[in-house]
Amino acid sequence: MKDKKKAEKIIFKTEKEVPLMPMSLGSMLYNKTGAWRNIRPVIDLGNCIQCGICWKYCPDVAIYIENEFPVVDLEYCKGCGICAEECPTKCIAMVEEEK
């Protein structure tokens, strides 16, 4: 189920083909949910104290720690703003996406 093709719409012919557990048929590696986003987090790394709270709180696991600083994975970030809300130094701004 890892190739992109299978992430497209599939209609099974019999119940036996339907997976037991209700789950995405394609891998989420190809289902880029970042397109849902209206506002994006922008991190001011100059004020970041490397506490890791944004990384811990992100409900979509879309913040990684790279070279000890947080990086937002915009392919999956849905722009919920929890990281900005929880950041103790308020160094994450939520900025409007431009069409």
Next chain:
Amino acid sequence: MKKVIMGNHALSWGAQLGRAQVIAAYPITPQTQVVELLSEMCASKTLDAKFIKVESEHSAMAACIAASIAGARTFTATSAQGLALMHELLHWASGGRNPVVMGNINRAMAPGWSIWTDQNDSLSQRDTGWIQFYCSSNQEVMDTVVQAFRVSEELMIPSMVILDAFALSHTYEVVDIPDQDKVDGYLPPFKPPVRLTPSDPHAFGGLTSPEHYFELRYKLQKDMEKVPDLVEETGREYEKLFGRYLGQVEDYRCDDAEIIFVTSGTAGYTARVGVDQLRQDGIKAGNLRIKMFRPFPFAKVREILPRAAKVAVVDRNISYGHHGVFYQEVKSALYGRDHDRPPVFGYITGLGGRDIMPETFKEMARMTLAKDKPEEDITWMGVKR
């Protein structure tokens, strides 16, 4: 090893013997000791599990579901209002095919505020897609938790192990606790067919179109229908290993009975005393205790009840505007069997923890045998009117 333990601790011991890996629970009277002992077991490392403290029963079940999707064996316990708060997540667990095992202590629903037993809390959840076992002794509680993990994980359907508030939850009985390595032989580690893993990430429980939702429900029902045979098989295997059979129902002196009581929970224990006393008085009574209520044990009920001339169903619950829930379901199981269907009488007793005594059974036998057919749809035993 034999120990004298309370019903609540029998649940905890069952979870420990079953090697639960994640426990998320919120305390509520009369369930509290289940969680207290489990947290002690986790702290002392006799149970190698992650104990997650949560802010509500809704979150407790959510945590168990997530852990189960990730491949962990999960356990929780609750009661009454807590179970009601979980309601949405009960559908998530069964619909998502996450084999969580949960203890529920039957406590009457508020208001009026009550901590005493009746079955309306768990019977209100009968259509959520959970397997339900109603237990009548502490030994049965502990054994059933172990069996429930086995049955649930094989079919990927969650189970509820249910016991009466105080009448069992806080009652101390001798329980034979088996050796861990023997239990390990009976219950292999949990290996789900699919699980959440970073190497092949999937979204679980997402939007399902009308093209497939219907089939998901069909599959759940078809697997539910496999539960009775699996309970029978795993119950016999348990008996071989531990000397105690764990079945769908308990048939007590039904073979030659003229009247059979249908009971559940601790009332099913008391019923045996009532049956013995009635037999001393020359009345051939029997007791069919329904242990597995979901899925309903149609075959057993249809095999055993037609042996008697009369059936009296004892409900410690009421479906307002209809009848007692066990009464409804027993009648439904016998429907259409014209030659083979004794008249079925429905009694409501013991709501909100009022005692059900052996005398209650003698009185119900007297009333049932005195009439050809039930005059009232349901008879309220001992209501002050």
